[in-house]
Structure formats: structure tokens, C-alpha cells
Amino acid sequence: MAFNDFLQNRKGEPVFLTGLQCHNSSSGTEMIDRTISAVRLYGGNLIEAPVYWCDIEPEKDVYDMSLVRSLADKAKEAGLYLIPLWFGASKNGLFTYAPEYIKRNPEVYRLARNFAGIPVESLSPHCRATLERDKKAFARVMEFLAEYDKDGTVIAVQVENEVGLVHTDRDYSEEAEYEYRQPVPENLWNVVLEDSGREVSCPAGQNRRHSWADIFGRHANEAFCAWKHASYIQEMTEAGKEKFQVPYLMNVSIEINECEAPALCYVSGGPVSRVMDIWKITAPGITLFGPDIYLPAERDYRKACRAYARPDNPLFIPETLNGGVGAAMNILIAAAEYGAIGICCFGAESGIAGGKLLPEAREAAMSMNILSSLAPLLIKYRGTGRVHAVTQAEFSQWQYIKTEEYHIAARFLSNDPKPQHYFGSRINLNAPENGSCMTCRGRCLIIDCGQGEFYLAGAGVCFSFLRRPEIEDRIPYAHLTSCLSGQLNFLSIEEGHFDGNTWVCEYKRNGDEANYQLYVHEGSVIRVRLNTDIKWE
Template identity: 75%
Template sequence: MMQKSDFFYNRKGEPVFLTGLQCHNSSVGTELIDSTIQAIHLYGGNLLEAPVYWCEVEAEEDCYDFSMVKTLVDKAKAAGLYLIPLWFGASKNGLFTYAPDYIKRNVGVYKRARNSAGIPVESLSPHCRATLDRDKKVFSKVMEFLAGYDREGTVIAVQIENEIGLAHTDRDYSKEAEAEYRQPVAKYLWDVKLKDSGVGEESTGTIDPPTWKGLFGRHANEAFSAWKHACYIQEMVEAGLEKYGIPYIMNVSIEINEYEEPGLCYISGGPVARVLDIWKKTAPGIKLFGPDIYLPAERDYRKACEAYARPDNPLFIPESLIGGIGAALNMMIAVADYAAIGICCFGAESGIADGKLLPEAEQTAISMRAIASLAPLLIRYRGTGRIHAVTQAEFSGWQYVKTEDYHVTARFLSNDPKPQHYFGSRINTNDPKNASCLTDRGRCLLVDCGDGEFYVAGAGVCLTFLRRPEVWDDTPYAHLASALSGQLNFLSVEEGHFEGNTWIREYRRNGDEANYQLYVHPGQVVRVRLNPDIKWEE
């Protein structure tokens, strides 16, 4: 069942399903943030993700400027959006490019990580106390400002750092790091087992107390790096919580990239799935770790969702592709099959031009609008098995969904051999401006509310419903063949929208618009109430 921690919550204590966009890295403080907000509205989102730059907040040591933060909150509030500020501090994609000049230039104090050859890399060392103290201090100041300024609850969470980790090395080999690596592993990590480490299930290391190599085998260096970064972040969280009691989250540069070796295929030391248990134990102040998923292939996308959708880590996707049919299909899968609590796309400004969606962004926007339109139901039925994703795989003409009481067959309009596209909607599919309704790659979310009530939103799909035989039925074939078992025996078919948790009917389908397949076109939420009271016997 849903736990209190499974969603983001507004100031009223109400769960919020987040859909939105993230701006490009350098847009805050420029006119581009207005384009981002415009794009969010076109995508039907309710969330702005935008960075806060350490180098701007504290350009000079102990001199603070929160004007950019204030403007960001003001713009999100004026647009009716929630805001997740992204702290671009000591680590942005493993690099220190957003650190202020006094950090970058004083390399003797704010030390770089070093690779195994002793050469400095482009990442600040998580073992450097001076860096952590400065990062923590300015972050605490920003949280203090937000706590005092954001009285209405525009900020719904805060992301600490951005894709933290080390670039071009699997761990830090500096003198400070080497000294810590030779120390015994903290006892609370002794029961952590890393998959494919080469270490037996019963092993607690080669010596007593255990070593990193003895506990984690071939993944020892990454495990050590993950632990130290997690220690760093837990101190950041604690400093933030002293000033601002809000959920703190992190995004992840995921490991699903070719041969999946740290420092080569992805940033090492971040909270990737392999070492997520280490992060969970060491940085318990982080509400969730959200994977950034830029994978259009369903196989890879599912692998990422499976890795991060855990009972102790509800799936929130902070970054994903802004456009493309892969993104349009996959976000449906994340919501239905992995109980996602929010999805965002990166690079909002790249999805629009002259105030309109670009063609490459349109399909992703259609899917996000469909998800947002069902948000009250996605919250209510999360994790119950009542939310189903229909997505048109390559070469596919249909998809079958089995619910407790109904067989549901989804047919994809682009492959429908017997189209009846004029019927089933108030959209005139003969109008050239609606031509895409018949060619859109099919996908939808189907929500089964029980007792024959369903809601559906998406594009390029038509559905048929057939009542499943009862256990006691002696003549199931005859009953399945009867029109009374199908959707012709409906109570009502409606198009509409939700205002809060209340369904508002806009249009009632009947006759030709309801007697055939249930058509789903972009921008529509369709509610069908089938008659559950079929009496075969007198």
C-alpha cells in the first residue's frame, strides 16, 4: 500500500504527481527561463526544475547574492508551477565547473581528486574537508533563504548536486583518499552485498575487520567512492534540514551504458543501482535517488526503471529525453509498470520555437499531457495493479490487457485494417488538421477503477472491452459471443477532465460515437462505465 513517503506533498499535505521540464544548464537568470516555463505549459506539466549556481550565489567568499534564487521562485509561482531547485555546487556531472573562482584557483586548499597515476582529474575530492565545509555553508545559506522567502510552498523538493561522482577515474587515489581506503570498512556496511562482486555471500572480508576489497571484490573502488560521496551528501542534507525542512533528493548518472564500468562508462561514486544500498545506509536523509534516463530503447529503459523502482526508493525520473517516440512510449511504461511518482524531461527550450511545440517534441508532449490528465487516479491507484500501459511496439497491430473482470484489446489506429475512424469521438478525423490522430504511434494509460469503470488517455488507440466469464459459468462461449458481454452494454461513455479529484464531463458519447470501439485521441480523457450487472439467467 502507498506509504506517506511515496509521493511529493504540497503544503496542504496533499500528494502531488509531478510532470515537468528542466531548463538547460545556463538558462537561469536569462530570458530562456521564460521559454522553459512556456514549454512546461505546452507539455501540460506542473513542475519547473532549474539550477541554482554556487558561483553566482557566492561569487566571492562569504558574500551572498540570492537575487537569482528569488527570481526563480517568483517566476515559478507566477506560472502556477512547483519548483525543484537543483543545487549546482561542488559536483555537476562529476565536474566542478559551477564552483566559484576562489575554489577553482586555490587548488592547495580545495583539492582535486586524483587518478591511479596520481594525476588530478576534473572533479573535486570528496575527501577534502575544506571543500565540503564551503559547499555545505553556502548550501545552508540558500536553504535558509528559501525557508524564509517561499511562504506559499512553491518549492516542493530540493536536489543536492547534479549527477555527483568522479570523472575519468574509478575512485580518488590522493593521499587523503588512500589513507581512508586502508581503514576498516564501517560496520554498518558489512551486510551489504554487491551483485557480481566475485565475493561469496558469506564473506565479511579477507581480514577482521573487513577491507573494501574483501567485502566488495571487483567493485571495491566504486563502493569506496560511493561511500565517501554519500558521507559528503549526508552532511549536506543535515545542514539543509537545520534551515529548511523539505525533501532532499538526488539525480543519478545511471550505469546503463555499454559495458558498465565506473569512470569509463559513467561517473564513479554516484548512487547508481550497483551501490545504491551503500548510499541508502550512508545518506538516509535523501528521500529518493532519481535516475536520469536518456534511453529510447524499451529494453534499456525498463532495465533502468527496474533498478531504481524499489520499495525504499519510489521512482522519480528527474531527466529524460525531451522528444522522440521512444520517450513518448516509455513514460507510459514508467507510470504503469514501475509506479513512477513523477517524470520530467530535460532541455525545455529545445522543444519549442516561436511559442509552439516543435514536431520532434509533439509526441512526447502528448504523452506527458495524457499522464498529467490522469494524475488523481495515478495517485489513488498507484501500486494496485489497476494502472495499465498500452504501447505500440514495432510491427504491432494490437495489445491485450487482462483485468480482473474484462478482456481489453487495444488496436493501434496506424495499423487498423478495418478503420471506423469517423465514429467514436467528437474529433473530425476527416479534417486534414487532425490527420495525425490516425497516424500517431499508439499508446495510452488505462486505469481500472473496478465495477466496470475505466479511464483512458493517450493517442492512436481504440479499445474493445469483453466481460470475462464467471467461474460458475457453464456456457462461457455463448456469453462471450453475446453483445451483452461487450461494451455495447455500457452505462455511459464520456470525455472530460479532472478538477482536483472531481471528474468534470465535457461531452457524452452515445450512438455511433459509443457503440463501436472506444477511440482515444490526443487531448482527451475518456471515461467508460460498463454495466456490471449482466443477468444470464431469469
């Protein structure tokens, strides 16, 4: 399957993925039905669900695909895409999903050891026996899906889950120590890790048989651990691709917290941004690495997005908070400012009760619905600078956006000191309750299609547009204050939705519903066409 910037369906069409991941133990239970209900309420098109090695291979060389079949059937019946998550040898660094025959034979399927030689709760990536069993079971699942999933329900597969080691920065077992003493693989000689203490990995004229410490300095142990895990995962991916041709993804236990030290703040050896270049070189079979971002603060969320949104790694967020104002704001920021190609919230079942959204989930669900409603345009305009996020920071009353042609002023309703100052109808006539969202934290996506055409989706905010003077304009004040510059000079204002890539107008606004201030209402997408054929003479 081709991969450009977006994950694609079997027809080769790009898909903006929005969805939810179920809780760790929900696969194969009635909880999946609650997950699917939650995905619908969040406006999503994707379910992420784990596939457990211990269920797939309950006894050595005895395989049971009923769990995989059930997940594929459930997703297909619901009209959703599915990303199976392989919970194999490493789930958040732990081996709890390994079959009993693995757990009962530590002398064969070895655990990693810490600096003191004490076993930790992670299987060693240096153990060939473990890799062969993990790889065999994974390949059997992929073989089954290749035969069973003819309709393209499975859009990608996640290999392991937040892979790495816990309670140690690398494996210090005898086998690992032997490998650590060997020269660094040649294809890693020119990798430079930030803050490693090594600005140039292989100085000219020196012996190129460098040790890990020579090249990677203070990050040598993590670099070595990352290389070994990447080597392990590459073999897993190759085995999968021989059976099933879909994109293979990995999620990441990110390092954006506290002192950002492996094993102290996150599992060591995973594809965190610090060592992603090592992973990219060693595990080229992985299509992309997606950060799991559970950071409500905008500052921290942005830092994570910057770290993982790379030209060679489009931003896909496989796990984020399923509720809260912080998540609701950050989801839009990730899509607009960091070009996210998909976002999923974790813990689907925790967001609903009795078939309805819980209050704490409503804000995030609203933002996910915003993404889904504008998905065709997010795909079309990603990376063009034409997608803007309006998010109401604490105490904020307004936000200003400057496009090539317009000044756009956004005013937030929940923090408006003079609510009667702005003209225009706040009533959402299409809502069953005939009301508008005036108390929620304001947020909106604005997509500038050029030539005065904009699409808006959000809640709790109103907008005014002002045509910018031309560069050579010598009387800009006169033109800015002209009635021709304001949004009353519109061509049309519509509410509607996208059917595929086609815009469908449901309702035309005018008069009180359009004049002076344009209010975005929860659940609606607005298409604004302003008149650019202005003649000042």
C-alpha cells in the same frame, strides 16, 4: 514534511510531478520564460532549474540570492512547483560551477587524482575544506528559501547534480589512500554488491575488520568512492534540513549502458543501483534517488526503471528525453508498470519555438499531457496493478490487456491494414480541427477503477471491452458471444477532465461516437462505465 510514496505539497497532499528541466545555463536569463512556456505545452506542474554556486557566492563569504529569488518568483507567478538543483561542487562529476576562489586554490580545495596520481576534473570528496565551503553556501540558499518561500512553491531540493568522479574509479590522493586502508564502516559490513565476487560480506567467525577489497571484491573501489560521496552528501543534507524542511533528492548518472563500469560508462561514486544500498545507509537524509534516463529503446528503459524502482526508492525520473517516439512510449510505461511518482524531460527550451511545440517534441509532450490529465488516478491506483500502458511497438497492430473483469483489445490506427473494418466514429468532435490522431504511434493509459469503470487517455488507438465469464461458468463461449458481454452494454461514456480529484464531465458520447469501438483522441480523457449487473439466466 511527511513522505509516503509521493512527494507532497505543504498541505500534505500527494503530488504527481510532471514537468521540464531547463538547460544548464538558462537560470537567471530570459530563457526561463521559454522554459515555463514549454512546461505549459507539456501539461506539466513543475520546473526544475539549476542554482549555481559560483553565482550564489561570487566571492568568498559574499552571497547573492537574486538568482534564487528570481526562480522562485517565476515559478510562483506561473503556478508551478519548483525543484532547485544545487550545482555546487559536483555537476556531472565536474567542478565547473564552483566559485573562482575554489578553482584558484587547488592546494586548499583539492582535486581528486587518478591511479597515476594525475589530477582529474573533479573535486575530491575527501577534502574537508571543499565540503565546508559547499555546505555553507548550500545552507545559506536553504535559509533564504525557508524565509522567502512561504507558499510552498519549492516542493523539493536536489543536492548536487549527477555526483561522482570523472576519469577515475576513486580518488587515489594521499588522503584518500589513507582512508581506503582503514576498516570498512561497521554499518556496511553486511552489504553485498551484485557481481562483486563476494556472496557473503562478513563470514561468521572471521575478523570483522575487513578491508574494502575483502568485502566488496571487484567493486571495492566504486564502493569506497560511493561511501565517501554519500558521507559528503549526508553532511550537505543535514546542513540544508537545519534551515529548510523539504525532501532532498539526488539525480543519478545511471550505469545502464555498455559494460556498466564506473568512470568508463558513468561517473564513479554516485548512487547508481549497484551501490544504492551503501548510499541508503550512509546518506539517510536523501529522500529518494532518481535516475536520469536518456534511453530511447524500450528494453534499456525498462532495465533502468527496474533498477531504481525499489520499495525503499519510489521511481522519480528527474531527466529524460524531451522528444521522440521512444520517449513518448517509455514515459507511459514508467508510470503504469513501474509506479513512477513523477517524470521530467530535460531541455525545455529545445522543445518549442515561437511559443509552439516543435515537431520532434510533440510525441513526448502528448504523453506528458496524458500523465498530467490522469494524475489523481495515478496517485490513487499506484501499485495496485490497475494502471495499464498501451504502447504501439514497431509493426504492432494491436495489444491485449486482461483485467479481473474484462478482456480489452486495443487496435492501433496507424498500422491498421483494414481501417474500415472497425465500426465507430474516429472523428474528435471536440477538436478545433474536427479530426483525430490516426497517424501517430498509438499509446494510451488505461486505469481500471473496478466495477466496470475505466478511464482512458491517449491517441491513435481504439478499444473494445468484453466481459469475462465467471470462474464457475460452464458455458463461457455462449456468454462471450452474447450482446450483454460487449461494450454496447455500457452505462455511460464521457469526455472530461479532473478538477483536483473531482471528475468533470464535458461531453457525453453515444451512438456513432460510442458504439462498437471506443476511440481515444489526443487531448481528451474518456470515462467508460460498463454494465456489470448482467444476469445470464
